[in-house]
Amino acid sequence: MAVSPDTAQGVLDELFLISRALRRSLAQPEEGNLLPGGISVLVNLEMAGPCRQVELACQIGISASAMSRHISELVSDGYVVRNTDPSDARATRVEVSPAGRELLARIRESRVRGLQEVLADWTQDDAERARQILHTLRSRLIERDSRSAAADHQKHSEERVDVD
Template identity: 50%
Template sequence: MPISSDTAQNLLGEMFHIGRALRIALAFSDAGQLPPGGLGVLTTLDVAGPCRQVDLAADLRITQSAMSRHITELVGAGYISRQADPSDGRAALVQLTGEGRDLLYRAREIHTRHLQETLNDWSEDDAEQAFLAVRRLRNSLNSRARCAPADENPQVSKERTDV
């Protein structure tokens, strides 16, 4: 049985508020000139390894023009590098640099510590149950995105469960 409209609207509202709260609570002061979404690009590259810009955009479900801006800014900051794709000289592969990996790991440590402090009154079981519910929600959203008509979701790719 599908969920009610009220429940769906309440859940959407909470997800919006969670997104805003996360951006505020997990602000990373050591990110320098990192563009919004830059840590997402670095995280995806850390998992995927060297990849084409088009594949990276699909994984992140963003447009090619948005990805181009991210790549340009991240290359300029020294956090990623671009090199010719050995299998297709017309394409380029992007990958993390040592500086980008260091920045990403510092951000992860700070974010982890901050979330632990924020949830200090939660039990391990409460946090695990929240993780499972959020992962299930993400998987459902990703499943819906893969089934959407092309004009509704032009950026569809394989799901990442380890990001």
């Protein structure tokens, strides 16, 4: 391993602290009305498009009950709509409403302006290098998670075969 445990811990600490600083520094007033993580659910739903709640929960990595609370709140606030699933009339799919898209646009615009202020003394190259490093880190975390999920799936499949 090229990176020492102390350096890896330092990166984890900084990522945690950056996440908290981003939320505090760049938060929008409307976000305060939502459950913590509500904006993340809305962003992920916008990226996923219309889908079932359980699919979105799996994609984000939260429990079905936590997703249900978020979706109920977002529907109540008018940011998400529920529709009958065209492939199964017994099921519903959720999607971002026009009001939800407007909220996300306002939040993104405000956050971009805020981050531009914070990075005012950075060069474009510095910002691009930081973006690339963060992108690579996120990609590798996703790859690791995918490998872990595949291994877990394989293990559970083998256990089911042994029981049969």
